[in-house]
Amino acid sequence: QLQLQESGSGLLKPSQTLSLTCTVSGGSISTDGYAWSWIRHPPGKGLEWIGYIFYRGSAYYNPSLETRLTISLDRSKNQFSLRLTSVTAADTAVYYCARDGSPQNYGMDVWGQGTTVTVSS
Amino acid sequence: DVQMTQSPSSLSASVGDRVTISCRASQSLSTYLNWYQVKPGKAPRVLIYGTTNLQSGVPSRFSGTSSGTDFTLTISGLQPEDFATYFCQQTYSTPYTFGQGTNVEIK
Numbered sequence: 606q607l608q609l610q611e612s613g614s615g616l617l618k619p620s621q622t623l624s625l626t627c628t629v630s631g632g633s634i635s636t637d638g639y640a641w642s643w644i645r646h647p648p649g650k651g652l653e654w655i656g657y658i659f660y661r662g663s664a665y666y667n668p669s670l671e672t673r674l675t676i677s678l679d680r681s682k683n684q685f686s687l688r689l690t691s692v693t694a695a696d697t698a699v700y701y702c703a704r705d706g707s708p709q710n711y712g713m714d715v716w717g718q719g720t721t722v723t724v725s726s
Numbered sequence: 727d728v729q730m731t732q733s734p735s736s737l738s739a740s741v742g743d744r745v746t747i748s749c750r751a752s753q754s755l756s757t758y759l760n761w762y763q764v765k766p767g768k769a770p771r772v773l774i775y776g777t778t779n780l781q782s783g784v785p786s787r788f789s790g791t792s793s794g795t796d797f798t799l800t801i802s803g804l805q806p807e808d809f810a811t812y813f814c815q816q817t818y819s820t821p822y823t824f825g826q827g828t829n830v831e832i833k
Contacts, residue, residue, distance in 0.1 A: 613778070637787070642820065645766075646772075648832075649824065650828045651813065651827050652762075652764075652770070652813055652815070652824040652827075653824070654815075654821055654823065654824070656823040665820050667820075667821040668727075668821060692734070701769065701770065702811060703770075706775070707758070707817035707822070710757060710758055710775065710776040710817070711775050712760035712762075712772040712775030712776070712781070712817070713760070713762075713770075713815075714772050714775070716769035716770050716771070717769060718768070718769050719769060724771050
C-alpha cells in the first residue's frame with residue numbers, strides 16, 4: 606500500500622528557508638501518469654496547491670509562490686522535496702504531500718499525514 | 727486562475743439527512759473536478775474524482791454530479807463519521823484551485 610510521509614523544519618523565523626521532504630513507501634515514485642504534489646492548509650483558511658513535479662523532473666509551481674519555490678525529486682531515495690525561501694507568517698500552515706493523478710483525472714488519491722509549519726519571530 | 731465558489735460555508739445536519747454541497751467554477755472544467763473530505767489531524771481523503779467517479783473504498787452514499795460549471799457533492803444519509811470539512815478542487819488548469827470549504831456540523 607502506497608504511503609507518503611512528510612518531514613522537515615517545523616518552526617521558522619521570518620526570512621528563513623522552509624525545507625520539507627516527502628518519502629514515498631510501498632511503491633515507486635517513478636510512475637508514469639502521476640505527478641507528486643505539495644498542498645498547504647493555513648489555519649482558518651482553505652487548501653492551497655503549491656506545485657507538483659513529475660518523476661522525469663519537470664515541475665509546475667503556483668505563480669503566487671513561484672519566485673520563492675523549488676520542488677525537486679530524488680528517484681534513488683523515492684523522495685521529493687519542497688524548498689520555500691524568505692518565509693513570513695503567511696506561510697504558516699499544515700503542509701501535505703500527495704500523489705497527484707490529475708494527468709489522468711484521478712485527483713490526489715494518496716496523501717501524507719501533514720506536517721505543521723509555524724513561522725514566528 | 728480558475729475561481730471556485732463553494733457553498734454553503736457551513737451547515738448543520740442530523741444523522742440520516744441528505745446533504746448537498748455546491749461549487750461553481752469561473753470557467754468550464756470539463757470533468758476535472760474532485761471532492762475531498764478533511765478531518766482535524768488526518769490526511770485529506772479524495773471522495774469523488776473526475777466529477778462523478780467514486781474513489782475506491784468510499785461509501786456509496788457519496789455522489790457527484792454537474793451541470794455546466796456547477797458541481798454538486800451529495801451525501802445521501804449522513805453518518806456520524808461524515809461530520810468534517812469538504813472541499814472541491816479543479817484540476818483542469820494550473821494553478822489548481824480549491825473551494826473555500828464547507829464545514830458539516832452536527833445539528
